[in-house]
Amino acid sequence: MKKINYINNQSKIFTKNLVTIGVVLRAYGIFGWILIKLFLDNKNIFFYTKKIWFFDPNSLKLFSVKILHKKNYKNYVLVNLYNITDRNLAIKLQGFYIQISIDYFPKLLSSDTFYWFNLIDCIVENIHGKLLGTVTEIIQNKAHSILRIIKLSTKIICTKKYKNKYGILIPFIKIFIKNVDIIKKKIIVDWN
Structure with missing residues (x-):
């Protein structure tokens, strides 16, 4: 039986070897945390990544930001980023897509x-x-x-x-x- 490992259909934006795995829903709290909805079946992929990229769908700009902390929050993920220290800065990331390199995905064990x-x-x-x-x-x-x-x-x-x-x-x-x-x-x- 052929099988597809999902990220999900909302994740359609590609940039070379980057794959969109989530979207920033909103700012969380007053210290610059952001709430992310992941499109992954296996959320561990996100937690093992060393580098993530933000894609702005309006300006089409792509940039990376260092992650200080990540943690599960209900069905979402909370992330604290380097140099994003207050709610006003975090609000500016709302609607941005989260991308990672396809190299972070585990190798598939089956040819089908x-x-x-x-x-x-x-x-x-x-x-x-x-x-x-x-x-x-x-x-x-x-x-x-x-x-x-x-x-x-x-x-x-x-x-x-x-x-x-x-x-x-x-x-x-x-x-x-x-x-x-x-x-x-x-x-x-x-x-x-």
């Missing part, structure tokens, strides 16, 4: 297990050689994962309400997924 970021932007062809499009998203489902495939020529302009209705949805299960080549960024499916 993948991280979701390995699959994003893979070209998808059916077993007859017909190009179906590119993987743009992986939807988590209780039963199995689902690949959202968008045709390369499709231009989607829509409201958030209709966003999820576009593309081809293919369950990521052995009966449909015939081959995944991460090196060539190509997935072969049994799908028309």
Whole structure:
């Protein structure tokens, strides 16, 4: 059975070998702590990282800040950063994405297990050689994962309400997924 290790669908921003693993929700307290929502199944990855990057979605700037302290807080993480000493400075980081190097992710032990970021932007062809499009998203489902495939020529302009209705949805299960080549960024499916 093919398996995907999740970060989750909200984590779509890539920068070279960096992967978005969370977002700053808000400032926490008066001493500059920030509250982070992680997109990881395994939050230990965040706690073992030595360096994190902040990505500002408005200015598209990327910068790193040294972490002084990290701790779990309910379903979130609280972080205290170097030179962020009060609430006003922490508020400025609200909405920034947290990124880490893919090198911090554990090596996968099975050849048919993948991280979701390995699959994003893979070209998808059916077993007859017909190009179906590119993987743009992986939807988590209780039963199995689902690949959202968008045709390369499709231009989607829509409201958030209709966003999820576009593309081809293919369950990521052995009966449909015939081959995944991460090196060539190509997935072969049994799908028309």
